[in-house]
Amino acid sequence: xxxxxxxxxxxxxxxxxxxxxxxxxxxxxxxxxxxxxxxxxxxxxxxxxxxxxxxxxxxxxxxxxxxxxxxxxxxxxxxxxxxxxxxxxxxxxxxxxxxxxxxxxxxxxxxxxxxxxxxxxxxxxxxxxxxxxxxxxxxxxxxxxxxxxxxxxxxxxxxxxxxxxxxxxxxxxxxxxxxxxxxxxxxxxxxxxxxxxxxxxxxxxxxxxxxxxxxxxxxxxxxxxxxxxxxxxxxxxxxxxxxxxxxxxxxxxxxxxxxxxxxxxxxxxxxxxxxxxxxxxxxxxxxxxxxxxxxxxxxxxxxxxxxxxxxxxxxxxxxxxxxxxxxxxxxxxxxxxxxxxxxxxxxxxxxxxxxxxxxxxxxxxxxxxxxxxxxxxxxxxxxxxxxx
Amino acid sequence: xxxxxxxxxxxxxxxxxxxxxxxxxxxxxxxxxxxxxxxxxxxxxxxxxxxxxxxxxxxxxxxxxxxxxxxxxxxxxxxxxxxxxxxxxxxxxxxxxxxxxxxxxxxxxxxxxxxxxxxxxxxxxxxxxxxxxxxxxxxxxxxxxxxxxxxxxxxxxxxxxxxxxxxxxxxxxxxxxxxxxxxxxxxxxxxxxxxxxxxxxxxxxxxxxxxxxxxxxxxxxxxxxxxxxxxxxxxxxxxxxxxxxxxxxxx
Numbered sequence: 005x006x007x008x009x010x011x012x013x014x015x016x017x018x019x020x021x022x023x024x025x026x027x028x029x030x031x032x033x034x035x036x037x038x039x040x041x042x043x044x045x046x047x048x049x050x051x052x053x054x055x056x057x058x059x060x061x062x063x064x065x066x067x068x069x070x071x072x073x074x075x076x077x078x079x080x081x082x083x084x085x086x087x088x089x090x091x092x093x094x095x096x097x098x099x100x101x102x103x104x105x106x107x108x109x110x111x112x113x114x115x116x117x118x119x120x121x122x123x124x125x126x127x128x129x130x131x132x133x134x135x136x137x138x139x140x141x142x143x144x145x146x147x148x149x150x151x152x153x154x155x156x157x158x159x160x161x162x163x164x165x166x167x168x169x170x171x172x173x174x175x176x177x178x179x180x181x182x183x184x185x186x187x188x189x190x191x192x193x194x195x196x197x198x199x200x201x202x203x204x205x206x207x208x209x210x211x212x213x214x215x216x217x218x219x220x221x222x223x224x225x226x227x228x229x230x231x232x233x234x235x236x237x238x239x240x241x242x243x244x245x246x247x248x249x250x251x252x253x254x255x256x257x258x259x260x261x262x263x264x265x266x267x268x269x270x271x272x273x274x275x276x277x278x279x280x281x282x283x284x285x286x287x288x289x290x291x292x293x294x295x296x297x298x299x300x301x302x303x304x305x306x307x308x309x310x311x312x313x314x315x316x317x318x319x320x321x322x323x324x325x326x327x328x329x330x331x332x333x334x335x336x337x338x339x340x341x342x343x344x345x346x347x348x349x350x351x352x353x354x355x356x357x358x359x360x361x362x363x364x365x366x367x368x369x370x371x372x373x374x375x376x377x378x379x380x381x382x383x384x385x386x387x388x389x390x391x392x
Numbered sequence: 393x394x395x396x397x398x399x400x401x402x403x404x405x406x407x408x409x410x411x412x413x414x415x416x417x418x419x420x421x422x423x424x425x426x427x428x429x430x431x432x433x434x435x436x437x438x439x440x441x442x443x444x445x446x447x448x449x450x451x452x453x454x455x456x457x458x459x460x461x462x463x464x465x466x467x468x469x470x471x472x473x474x475x476x477x478x479x480x481x482x483x484x485x486x487x488x489x490x491x492x493x494x495x496x497x498x499x500x501x502x503x504x505x506x507x508x509x510x511x512x513x514x515x516x517x518x519x520x521x522x523x524x525x526x527x528x529x530x531x532x533x534x535x536x537x538x539x540x541x542x543x544x545x546x547x548x549x550x551x552x553x554x555x556x557x558x559x560x561x562x563x564x565x566x567x568x569x570x571x572x573x574x575x576x577x578x579x580x581x582x583x584x585x586x587x588x589x590x591x592x593x594x595x596x597x598x599x600x601x602x603x604x605x606x607x608x609x610x611x612x613x614x615x616x617x618x619x620x621x622x623x624x625x626x627x628x629x630x631x632x633x634x635x636x637x638x639x640x641x642x643x
Binding site: 178285286289290293301304305318319320323324326327329330331332333334335337338342343345346347349350 | 504505507508509511512515516538539540542553555556557558560573575576577579581602627628629630631632
C-alpha cells in the first residue's frame, strides 16, 4: 500500500508540474550537442586496380552496441535491445560492402572477433540507431598498432530515403538492387577517411603493415617460434626485429595455415552475408516504421495542446477527446512495439542459422571462431613435430 | 532452486529415491548431470509470483456498477451532506455545499463535474469482454478498441507509456494490479484489477478524477469464460504481417 501511495504521489506531482498543469512539452535535460552528421558523401573509388602494397586486408569486427541509461529504463526495452544486437551483425556488413565497392582495399571480411591475420581491423560501437539517425564510434588500427581512425560518425535519413517501395506488399516484394541504405554516407565517409590516412603512409610503412600482420599471425600460432621476431613498445606499437628467411620451412607452414584460416574466415563472412540478405528486408521495413514513429512524435510535439488558447472545457466531449487522443497515441506506440517484436521474430531463424552453420563446432559464431583458431594452433604444433 | 530441489517440488511423495539417484549421478558423472540440468526449465525465483489473471473475461452486469445508479448514489450522498450542513451538523473539512441543491454539482475551478467524470468512466469501460495474457514476466490486458494495458511482474511502479497526450505507470499493490494514467489538464484515471483465488472472477475498479477532485469510482465485475480454442497459431512478422498456421492437435 505504501508503495502505491509513493507512486500515486509521484504521478500526482508529475501531473501537477507537467501534464496536469498545461501538458506543455517537458523541459528536456541539457543534452550534449549532437554529433554533426557527415552530410552528403561521395565514395572515393579507385578507377584502376591499386598497387599490391595498397591492398590491405581489412577485418570488420561485429559491432558493439551501447544502450543509454534512458533506453535501459524504458518499459519493453528488451525488444529494442534485441534489435540493436541484431544490428551489430548487420551494419558491419554494409561497411564491408562499401570497402569492397571502393576498390581501394584487399579482402574485406566481417569477423566475429579480433583476428590476428588482418592488416587493418575496424571496430565499431553503435551509439544510437533508429529510422531517423545513426550514430556510431569507429576505431581502425593496423597490425602495427597504428591508429587510423578514432571518430564518431552520424547521419540522418530523409523521407526520400524510404521510398514507397519500402512499404512493399506481397505483390511487390522488396528489391534490394533498387534500395540505397539510408545511412550510406557514414560508410562512404569511413572508407574515404581510411583512404586519406593510407595516403599519408609511405610504401615502406604499408609493406611493414603486411609483414607485421604475417608475423603476428605466425606468433599467434607458435609464439615460441616467432615471438622474438617482433617488438612491442610501451605504446603498444609493433615493429619487426628480425625477418625469417624467405625459405624458412616454418614460415611456409604458417603461410599454408594462414591460407586455410582465410578460407575459414571467408566462410564465416559468407554466413554474415546470408544473415545480411535475410535481415535486409525486415530491417528496412522496421526502420521505415521507426522513421514514421519519430516523425509522428515530432509532429505531435509541434502540435501539442496550447491550453492558453485551447478551450479549457471540462465537458464530456472534451474529456472523451482527451482520452481518445491518449488512447490512439498509445495504440500507435504499442503497434510499433509489436512490429519490433515482429522484426525479432522474423530474423530469429537467420541468427540461429548463423550460429549453427559450422558443423562439428558448437556455441555461438564467436565461440566457434575461437575453437577454430585453437584447432589451427594444435594442427600447426603437430605438423611442426613431423620432420620434413 | 537446484536441480534436486526442483525435482522434490515436482515429485514430493514417491520420487525421493529418484532424487537420491540423481544426486549420486550429479556427484559421480558431472557431465551427465550437466546435460540433465540443461534440459530442465530454469525458474527465475527473482520474479514474484502473482495471482493468475489470464483468460477470457466477460462482464457480469448484475454484479457491476451501473454508472447512472452510481452517479445517483453519489448525488444522494452529496444532498444528504448538504442537508446535514444546513442543519448545522459538522462535516469536517469537506467542500462547502450550498442549500437547496443550488450549485450542488458546480465543479470547483478547473475540475470536471461528477456527471462528466461518470460518463467518461462508462465510456472507458464500454467493452464487455477482455482477454488477459500472463506469463512469468508480463501481463497484457487486451480490450477491443483500447490500447493494451501491459505491465511487468515487478512491484513497480514502472512507466509503461509516456507521450504528449498522457503518461501511464503500472505496478502491483499486493495482489492487485494497478494502472495509473495522467492525462493533460489534470485528468487522472486509475484501473485497479483484482482476481479471486480460484481465478474465476475478476474485479476492475476505475477511478477518475479531475485536478484533485473526489474521484468517481466504477466497479466492474467479470466472469471467466471458455473462449473457443484458437484454430491458428499466429506470429507477427514485419514483412509479411501476421503469419498464421493452422493448429494441429499436437501443438
